[in-house]
Amino acid sequence: MNLISESISPLLTLDKLELLKAHKVLTTLDFVQYNNDKIANLIGQNVSEIIKIKDQILAANNSKPLRADKLYEMILKRTTIIKSGIDMVDKMLDGGIPSGRLVEVFGESGSGKTQFALQLTANTALKQQHPVCYLTTSDAKAERIMDIMHGLQKDADYLKSLERIHFCYVNDVYQLMEMLWTPGMREYKLVIIDSLATLFLPIRGDSFNDAISLLNKVASDLKRLAVVHQCVVLTVNHVSKGPAEGTASTPTPFLGRYWSSVPNLRLHSKHLSKDEFQLTVVKNIYSPDPGPKCSFRYFFRSRVDMKNECKSICPHT
Amino acid sequence: MATSITNSRPICTYPIPMSIQSKLSKAGFLTTGSVANLRPSELSSSAEISLEDAADVLDLVRKPNGLFLETKTALEILREEQRNYPIVTMSQNIDKILNGGVPLAKITEISGIAGVGKTQLCLQLCVTVQMPEECGGLKGHAVYIDTEGSFNASRLQDMSQACIEHCRNAMNLAAENWNLASITENIFVFRCKEVTELLSCVMILKEFLKTHDQVKLIVIDSLAFHFRHDMENAALRSRVLHKIAAELARLAVESKLAVVVTNQMTTKFDSKGQGRLTPAxxxxxxxxxxxxxxxxxxxxxxxxxxxxxxxxxxxxxxAPYQKIARVVKLYRFSNQGYLFPY
Incomplete structure (x- = not known):
């Protein structure tokens, strides 16, 4: 939707635009919606001319139809599959997460949400060699990424892979949106927001920053990012209320009912015991059978290994 | 230079007050591109907003994208993390489970029932953060936000004395390098008697840190106290709590300091009616x-x-359970052959 201007039609001269402006016809949408006879009267033109201008506006704003088979070819060409590097998880996700999707992982504190995000980050940067953007609301866990990379592959070029990962600290919702609109975002194949809930918790129920409408904007920005730049967007979310202990049902994710319809794929993360975790597909709009589950282990290295490795990267001065 | 992406960015994604935003959208200005080439006076007259507001909007919209936030690669962060030594607690086993001590640039929570030694541990950290570098310390200062009135200056003296003695005896620290007076001088105690004071204290810490850039540790003892007593309105409570949490996370990362908060315990009941102690x-x-x-x-x-x-x-x-010595005597424990990590 644009402001109406002379460029739309030679009949719309400056003085006529002023007249329209005085009657609150400002944008092309206002123009198309306005009564034909009234506009004709207002600017002294035939009704048929007005209809012609309206048709021109509609034609200019129309998106061209695409054939489904061409679209399919295009998707095949542009899609990247982001993998976690854990066989069980990738199998559960039918090979990985195709680009263009908005994925959410949620769970209680310490349930492995961030571990999953870090696992995807490490694998994408190391094995698939794609750049990754990690937007964090708390701290950057670079050491843990290094750790996971060791579990994925021995003796790889870790330094180069670490340079593919860009961390950014975001402190409020507007900083997040600023970041999402940065032209540099198109470089990344995986964008992680850890965590979205933390950004909204301090403003929940706040009338100045209407949290719902902000969430709305963030949701559409995230979808745009995923589809336009063909990347996977992963958001990390909390749970609002856990199920009663002992029951099999999964808890409800935080951020409310509106948000629950936004992600294409939703995973529930749970800590079982020691290094064993479980991921459950709670929602998947592309798969007929929801609810596959898998339990697996994240790779944890011994402390001594970690210390030695870090020394070799960054010799103490 | 604006690219096509930034031109199509909706104005509503900028931090502009709702009243101005609705006037802008009524006047048909919905994307960055539609206002980018206007003068403040033009925008002001066509959107019916004041000239100052119009200038602010244009400033905001024309700010070159990407300068607002900086990104760092994981490698840079890893190298930084390696340079930031943690704060040793002087309790061998706590240091062990925390991988060397309380980490900088992160928030660490210590919870436990009353009298278990949370405050003692916090006081001890205020001392150990000041240890000279040759003894494995950071030579940093400490901020202590006291909500319960539990800050105990004489206890602190004891601890400082013991810590100095330990450094001199076990690590041959020269006598002139560190003394008791400097320890107490470099701990800044804020007393917060209610929630509003706590919130304002945390919010102005940023200013305080500008003039005290040696601070390497912020302690809040305890975070839970006022939230469990003063606040009836649950929504407001969570909003204030998370505002504090967000600010602490920001301070921790920006100023590269450790944030330690203590928390109380509460009883959580499961479906069988069995109570279990969890942090509040x-x-x-x-x-x-x-x-x-x-x-x-x-x-x-x-x-x-x-x-x-x-x-x-x-x-x-x-490494769930580590037996630790009586927290109040931690420094004695460390005399028994505890080797410092560095």
Missing amino acids: LGTSWGHAPTFRLILDWDPSRSFRWATLIKSSSLPPGS
């Missing part, structure tokens, strides 16, 4: 700290356990 402040708070440590008495009450219930670099439960 609710489930959503649990996401804020990077490390969560619970201190608890052994049933015999002769020693304590430290349990790490959340950590990003360790599998939960891998």
Whole structure:
């Protein structure tokens, strides 16, 4: 939707635009919606001319139809599959997460949400060699990424892979949106927001920053990012209320009912015991059978290994 | 230079007050591109907003994208992390489960029942953070935000004395290098008697840190106290709590300092009506700290356990229980052959 201007039609001269402006016809949408006879009267033109201008506006704003088979070819060409590097998880996700999707992982504190995000980050940067953007609301866990990379592959070029990962600290919702609109975002194949809930918790129920409408904007920005730049967007979310202990049902994710319809794929993360975790597909709009589950282990290295490795990267001065 | 992406960015994604935004959208200005080439006076007259507001909007919209926030690669952060030594607690086993001590640039939570030694541990950290570098310390200052009135200056003196003696005896620190007076001088105590004071104190810390850039540790003892007593309105409570959490996370990262908060314990009932002790402040708070440590008495009450219930670099439960000596005598314990990590 644009402001109406002379460029739309030679009949719309400056003085006529002023007249329209005085009657609150400002944008092309206002123009198309306005009564034909009234506009004709207002600017002294035939009704048929007005209809012609309206048709021109509609034609200019129309998106061209695409054939489904061409679209399919295009998707095949542009899609990247982001993998976690854990066989069980990738199998559960039918090979990985195709680009263009908005994925959410949620769970209680310490349930492995961030571990999953870090696992995807490490694998994408190391094995698939794609750049990754990690937007964090708390701290950057670079050491843990290094750790996971060791579990994925021995003796790889870790330094180069670490340079593919860009961390950014975001402190409020507007900083997040600023970041999402940065032209540099198109470089990344995986964008992680850890965590979205933390950004909204301090403003929940706040009338100045209407949290719902902000969430709305963030949701559409995230979808745009995923589809336009063909990347996977992963958001990390909390749970609002856990199920009663002992029951099999999964808890409800935080951020409310509106948000629950936004992600294409939703995973529930749970800590079982020691290094064993479980991921459950709670929602998947592309798969007929929801609810596959898998339990697996994240790779944890011994402390001594970690210390030695870090020394070799960054010799103490 | 604006690219096509930035031109199509909706104005509503900028931090502009709702009243101005609705006037802009009524006047048909919906994307950055539609206002980018206007003068403030033009925007002001056509959107019916004041000239100052129009100038502010244009300033905001024309700000070159990407300068607003900087990104760092994981490698840069890893190198930084390696340079930031943690604050040793002087309790061998707590240091062990925390991988060397309380980390900088992260939030660590210590919870436990009353009298288990949370405050003692915090006071001790205020001393150990000041240890000279040759003894494995950071030579940093400490901020102590006291909500319960539990800050005990004479206890601090004892600890400082013991710590100095330990450094001199066990690590041959020269006598002139560190003294008692400098320890107490470099601990800044804020007393917060209610929630508003706590919130304002945390919000102005940023200014305080500008003039005190040596601060390497912020302690809040305890975070839970006012939230459990003063606040009836649950929504407001969670908003204030998370505002504090967000600000602490920001301070920790920006100023590269350790944030330690203590928390109380509460009883949570499961479906069978069985009570279990968990840290207070609710489930959503649990996401804020990077490390969560619970201190608890052994049933015999002769020693304590430290349990790490959340950590990003360790599998939960891998080193769940560590027997720790009486926290009040930690520095004695460290005399018994405890080697410093560095």
